[in-house]
Amino acid sequence: MHSLKELDQTEGTVQLRSSTSAEIILHPTPSSTNPNDPLRWPRWKKHIAFSSVCAFTFLANYGIGGLSPAFYGLSIEFHKTQSETSALLLWPILVLGLFNFFWVPVANYFGKRPVFVFASLLLCVCYIWGACAQSFESLLWSNIVAAFAGSSTEALGAAIVSDLYFLHERGAKMGIYMNAISGGNTVGPLICGFVVQSIGWRWHKWISVIFTAVNFFVVAFFCPETRYDRDGTQNLTTSSAMSLSSDEEQGVVEKTASQGAKEGPSSLVSQAITVPKKTWRQEISLWSGTPTDTSLVKLFIRPFPLLVYPAVIFAFLGYAVALAWVVAINILNSFVLQAPPYNWGPSINGLINIPGLLGNIFGAFAGGWLVDRYSDWRAKRNGGVFQPETRLTLLIIPTLLVPAGCLLFGYGVQQTLNWTSLFFGYGMVAVGLTAVPTITMTYVSDCYLPVAPDALLLVNGLKNIVAFGFLYGVVPWVTKAGYVNTFGTQAGVFVAIMALAIPLASFGERIRHKTGQWRIIL
Template structure:
């Protein structure tokens, strides 16, 4: 694979001409194929274009063990388990502090209920910030270093929270911990898609999805007894221990990179060093302008939220329901301790209520969504539409509103403690329908923008999860649990019926127009980047004496074009 092995004794001018021509044709053909297949598909090595570009570095055949899709089953499940554990620990940290709030509020002299809620929900603001950066970083440097680094900082700031001495320190440390802890949620599904094919992915995703559901439910159950029997600081010490043990496990169990692009780029870099041929490259190194791809990756979620009506409406619905969930989480301790006279530990057990709803939702809505989707697809001559994912949303919306009404009025009249929990379970069951249907729709509606759409929805819902608890205490103080939850329930009911019905009826046309606008915008950005790169290249050629690319080696050409070499 040395330069001489490939090109023989060609003059340098002719060699450079052939190189540049081959790369331009490679980039053109691969760009067309990428547009057709979409960014959500696992990237391959473009090996079918080897006859066009002899310096293209690819996998060593379809069974290359370095390809993440060819990892042994044991290694795949090992990676799946550690990523699922990461995704459990982060949401675990989001709600573990809820029972401890009254205790550290007394120590820090916090009397404002909004500030008390802020110390809990500020963690979710970090969830809204982190995903915007972790996904692009993982595409440049790999999943493993980004995930491991984020978990290290997650551990550090969990530890810092345990030794906080002021309200400001607590809020700042929780925010940074939330940013670091968002990495598994932003990258976890991508890691699984890296190693499992579409037929095998379902089982791995089922294990992965348990973390975000089980974490927020189990954390307060544990922390309630810790606060009651030890001290509030031990809530954070336990969290620190869990984070530390998880991080250590990850260092041993999650060491193999899974992102094919980075693996191949590293292979090309190693081959360039071994052979001395700086012309060796992967398709990703010559087809990606780092600055332009960063710009597209970072701005696309905002474009989708602001200019894509379907993403906005479904993202808004998910955001509302997520906000309602954390509104319940921060009010559980007050309700069950003041109205029902429970101890801190026993009141923490009440978080099992939404957990039961999650379990029922998974059992009922997972097969129901698939059955409805397949039936509607069959009725449409076997042609599926993303809108076929939405009918269960109507039932989920009714469950969410009914659960809020049930929870609120049973708490208002201090009925038996099981009654509010039944309402919370109904809410949790409906929440599974909302998240399952909406996220499936966002993935199906346009595979090319699936990752960005999910990222946009994650940012949106995290902002609501952060904001809703801030006004919860004041709302319940003025309206009571009955009318307070009724207000939220009346808001959820029309959103849960109107949004799904509107998108089911008109979503296809709305999607087509919005996708066309986004495609036109991004094509314009890429075209301008190409023109700029060509102008810069021509300027350097002229300054080199007008000899085209003569005298310009591969490294100089990369510098001009801004190619991504890892």
């Protein structure tokens, strides 16, 4: 067993800007001798790999969660109750979380690329199955197996952000990734509502088939392996000046000097490249070797001790409630808006996802780009030193908006208020679905970068399990307690969990130093 201190002496506190010139310092430091380091890939290559992962996770949620406007009609078609129909979304949510614990160790051992290629193909096959399903049970199982395929990106997608981008870029990229996850659950129902009303719910699945097939082609032929054995201590060494061959070929031109690097013109003295650059055929190979210093069994066990880290606990609880409250509205809204007194059709019902989408976009902006800028500003005021806890300050935004949205939606339904109250309530709740995980998962990556894939596995896996527990009882809950009491309780739970950020923000450096000594890493 090892401590985090042995793997990363910085404990998450790093020099983000030079104290003399205020120039950005790149973390992690890219390899000076290996052109295959993903941090040295051309920008276009990074963006294609990142975009395909975002597209995959978007489509996983689009095809499954996007079906929610059809729930009312499906309950009539297959003679199912409201609770039984909600299983089309509930069980996939559980599977999306549980099978993180399968995919992440497999990807860490065999590589991320073979996992994504296989999962992309399986997702496409499952959507064909769903489009052809003749019974409710067949449709349900197609969604469950599709969720098994989609679960491969829940944690690995976030880990790929750390593979491809530097510390000062992570927040914005994580925001884009979280928008992709949440966007499937907002854009999907928005489109599905019109599709269901005009040509039937099966065409929602066929549209998903087309897009997943295209993305499978991109993943198979244009997304190299991003796994890279990076020495966690290299950021502590003092390097001589270097530059990479060219911006077009290497993707970013860097100068590393005195623990720092900055993007700039390719005018510096180049060091000899000792590792040959891989050919395209080598890059798209499904085999990249296996680690020699560990076993697959150890990789399956390794994440669980990390659950004692406070940042991991806070991140998965915050993500769980942010997800649960949004999905609760997704499950319930068709039974509210398509029934008396509203009597909306599926296409009009789907429009409730417009404020949901706007809330997601704002949340990702606030939790990603805005937090990056705020953290950079704080680093400048701190002599260029970056503290991960600066990311937590802007959690105040979802802490104010999400509870207010819960109360507005709950009162709106129970008092049969104008539809605008439901729309505004949903939009405010949706802010939390992107803002909270964008901030907390980036915070986890900053604190525990050497074990980030395992830590993010716990966050993504456990958040779905906790969310499933809430959602499994949400229909009986509102039936028994009413919408006001149910969503009022949800508002209180959200505030209570967000309050856990206060000790982390206040004593985070001390907590990181203490937990960095714990010998819990296999």
